[in-house]
Amino acid sequence: MLVEFALYHAWLVPLLPALAFGVIVFLTRPWPKLSAIVAVGSMAVACFFATLAAYGVFTNHEFVEKPLVYATRWFSLGLPGMPEVQIDVGVQLDPTSAMMLFMVSFIATFIFLYSIGYMEGDPGFSVFFSYLSLFGASMLLLVISSNLLQMFVAWGLVGLCSYLLIGFYSHKISAREAAKKAFVTCRVADFGLLLGLLALQIVFGTLNLTELSEKIAHFEEYTTFGMLTLIAVLVFIGPIGKSGQFPLHVWLPDAMEGPTPVSALIHAATMVVAGVYLVGRTLFLFHEVPSAMQLVAVTGGFTALFAATIAITQREIKRILAYSTVSQLGYMMLALGVGSLTASMFHLWTHAFFKALMFLGAGSVLHALHHKADVWEMGGLYKKMPITTWTFVIGGLAIAGIPPFAGFWSKDEILVATLSEGHYVLFAVGAFTAFLTAFYMWRMIFLAFFGEEKPENHPHESPWTMTVPLVVLAVGALGAGWVGTPWHNVWAEWIFFGHPHHGPVNYGAMLLSIVLAAAGIYLAYMLYLKDAKKKRARRLAEWFGPVYRMLYNKYYIDELYLWFNHALVDGTARLMYLFDIYVVDGIVNGIGGFAKLSGDGLRVFQSGRLQNYALIFFLGVLAVAVLMAFTGPSAASLVLGGVK
Amino acid sequence: MLAISLTHYVVLSALLFSIGLFGVLTKRNAVAVLICIELMLNAVNINLVAFSKYVTPTDFIGQIFSIFVITVAAAEVGVGLAIIIAIYRNRLSVNLDDFDWLKW
């Protein structure tokens, strides 16, 4: 009964936080606590409905086969000589969107709760919650959209909210710059997406997902293969920006300037996966174009590796997490590119839990250390902050891919999918990235939470509003993957593209990924935890000469690793980083700068002197006359030839 | 024999229009610019009255049009002078080059 209601009123889920936004802005702004209650309450109720709806979808087998779609006419547009354009606004519920609906609202609820503790005492407390609510509403709207225009609107709103939230600490120049950068980069990408949508509308006459998927299945009736390829590439540009794929990932690490709950909400679990979700939603389009699939796969794989190499050298806790997000998003794209919606959405699902967990954990650390972010200056936090540490460790195990934690199952699924589609190079890239991921994550964990305690730090455990979400999410990070074990894969029966895929259990790949993850963790352990005496050892080595060094050849390996680390990985990462900040950033900033410069240049004409204006007016008259004489079909000959 | 045709009037009108325009573009005194605008409007009147005679001699359209143009022009001069007086009280100047507080 209630499930039925939730299924057919799924639009309530985005509407509730949107209402909360309005209520906070217009009514409860002067009372921070009340605003927080409104925001958290509305999101919790939305989550309740979302859960019911998801339950309804997953238990009802017909919705797995055929999505539940209902819509109302938004506007229609009739033009002479063109077919009527009808734009609907509606809800499309299928396992994918139901999963997202539940995941987004669930994680948002706990991040909202966490924010109460984290933002305590901030002067913009109410405003922050209003932005958060609007953000949640837009993201949920995006998730349930039944057509691409509606999705694009929500997509734009999500971008706007992220801009507001990243720049929330507007007194910091870096925050303002980061917000601007995020906005500009995403707008550049959105432009590509918009062109793609326009082309889809023009070619196929609809933006409804279900209609599009039917029409694109036999696209030959409407357009050429080349045009379809172009459309697919244009549509993909949007996700490149939103999901931080190379080369438009530059905004994502900078966006960590926002308050940490924002980072967790936007840049880990929800917003950045919008791009992945969009590609997943339009997979029927990409599926028709093998080269576009190739592009998605290669972009994803490259981004995964690229971001992981950068993450190794970073020092700030949130920056490491940011690059790891970029890398994990690359995995999801890779999975889509090899055609496995199942694996991609599975990784999206597990990643949401453990990445939100780790961001909130990082927030808890920053909260305790008064925003000291360098992992080299931390250490030994496990004594004073047990809950944060152990939940963070669970997150670390999950992202590294240690069974039975959630990340293992989904990463394994991606690797198996890559392998079974015959992409051996991409498989190698993915596997190596898995190793790197384990390494840099555990480097961070060992440095920050274990080892010697730094005397100048006075950490303390965070309040319950912050630790409860940590514990809940840790449970998720542990168990969220169990729905999709290779032995009994319920997940693949719900979420798939085309037909559910049941391959044999690939023990080889499984073993390889466990070994790689363990190796990464072990390496990190050797370098950063065990090696606390490294300096003393080096002094001894100098005293006793080469023989001693031979005896302690263990250090040779370390040195080799270190050399490898510094000279090669670090060097490459450094190079990538430079490329990043100079070339890619340069282009993005250059566009903005050009607009401003030309504005400055053009205003010189506005001299304030009236007769100057009159002069320009008549220059305009002359210009129009010349234009008229040469653009009109008959005027030029009339004027030049002369008809008397 | 050189007959006077419509073209003569059109050319005369164009020349008068341009003389007025020249004054508008180059005179410093606001009053001078105002009267040069009147010259431009008068050029239009020549056109209108000439067309009235040559094209629609019995309908008087052009003549009536030019009466309205004269009316509006007179009204404009009145308001323009009032503004010039007001600005003179403010800045003690009618030099148009001085009035560039509003710019960019």
Added chain:
Amino acid sequence: MMPFDPSALTLEMLVAALGLGVLILGLIVPHGSRHGLGWLSFFGLLGIMGVALSMWGDNRELLSGMYLLDNYALFWKITFMLSAALVILGCMRYVDSMGGQAEYYSMIIFATLGMMVMASAGDFITLYLGLELMTIAFIILVCFRKMEAKSVEAGMKYILLAGMSSAVLLYGLSLLYGLTGSVIILEVSRIIALQPVTPALVLAVVMLVAGLGFKISAVPFHMWTPDVYEGAPTPVTSFLAMGSKAASFAILLRLFIAGLPGIWENWTMVVAILAAVTIIFGNLVAIPQTNVKRLLAYSSIAQAGYILVGLVTATEAGIKGVMFYAFLYVFATVGAFTVATYFYHVTGSDELKDYAGLSQRSPLMAAVMLVAMLSMAGIPPLAGFVGKFYLFKTIVDGYLWLVFIGLIMSMVSVYYYLRVALVMYRDEPADPTPIKLPSPVAVTLIVAMVVTLVIGIYPGPLSEVVNEAAHTFFMH
């Protein structure tokens, strides 16, 4: 000739009577109770608007085409009266502090009358007189704060440049009359279609483009706009930005689409190029502005460029797009400028930096400003998005480059609109005292915001109305 039926002029006569009544009452009533004149004007205009609504569907010609009564004209008249009423409602407090209420309100009403005459004008003479009635009333309004040097300077610039542009427009009209022997737009169009294109006709069109380009502030005929907008009293700027511009678009459509369809190949490309230049210039120069009124002036130039796009195809769809956009633009403009008016009334400043922390001082003002600007930037789901969509939809075939320019520049415009939003929402106010809004101002702001949101989310009904109005355009 058909007998002249004075009842067809009911609206114009009522507005004229209202203007005269306000003027005379201003002489009679004592100083202390003159603020009632604002209410009289407001309710008078609302009442006349009610009469106008009852005339919907009455399509006819007066005096063999000299005066056209159709839904097209009626739609514009309602738009003008609506904007005049909203401007009056939003600025009463401001006018009370400025003085001269009777003259001020009656000038606004007479300017509205001029616009209404323009909307119905079927011949050049009526068109010219309507235009001049509006212009002269505006000139007086622009320098109404005559004790302030900037206001009078703006008036000076406006009257001299407007005089010059009317001379240019008239020159073009006179040539058109000379070529066709008629001043009635519909006859002119019939005769032109029969004749070959002559160079003088091309010259006439050039002059018309320039003269009307001045009124709608299309680049490069826009130079007066920023200066006059900045110097004029803010409510006047707001009325100038929407009323004057909308009325000029009304006659621009009549002259070019109804009057010159025979030679449309000659002017469509020019109009497209003008639209592109206007969009680019307005948006780029708006970026470095620091004065809110000036920023809005440049943004309104850019908006004129967007509206001009509707003229390019010279079809019913284009006319519809123009009317739709002009209507919603009224509300965005009223919202933004009423905020600016009242802000100036309270703080005496128009500088952007003084808007810092406005969201803390008056959440409603900041919200309305934000909604208005986002609508102008064309961000969904606000009205401006739908309007731009209708406009650009008409030119996707054949003028794709213009669509690209429009889209790119819309993105650029987001940059400076959001700069205002940032200042209002992020920065700390220098003086945190809350601004208390009097109820008329609050009502104006709320109406502007709600309409902008509603049209954006549910454009269906307005779109239907505009369809009907645009349909009657070709009936004569």
Added chain:
Amino acid sequence: METSIYTVVAFYGLALTILGAATLVVFARNIVHSVLFLALTFIAMAGLFLTLDADFIAAVQVLVYAGAVCIMVVFGIMLIQRADMKATNLFNRQLFTGGGVVALVVALCAVFAGRTAWAEMVAAEAVPEGTVQFIGALLMSKYVIPFEVAALLLLVALIGAIVLARDEEVKADAGD
């Protein structure tokens, strides 16, 4: 159409007077002289209107322009420039650019208007004698709407001129 030698002489004489006086309006260094030449231009133009069989317009031209407008302008000048009149009407800095633009505008008009076959459009009828009664009747019938609008326009201009040119003390009194 028949053109007598008198019409030709009258046209060229009047045209030269108009253009010459207009040029002097622009080039005079004293603003009062400018206004006087303006009056001369207007009167010569009235003569031109007579050759075009527009006697009523000619009368209006003399009365409104040469009479009212010029006197009004002179009054205006007297209000703002009481002292030295010698160099009151100089050129500004954009003399040569302005001249260039005007030259181009002249060329534009010459090319476009000059190349048009105006002669073909001439109607073969004569203007009726005594235009006043026709114009009067038309103004009150066919052109009644512009006529009424013009009346309001004059009212608006009148009020505006009073509001704008009124002295500050009076304004301050009214504006409390």
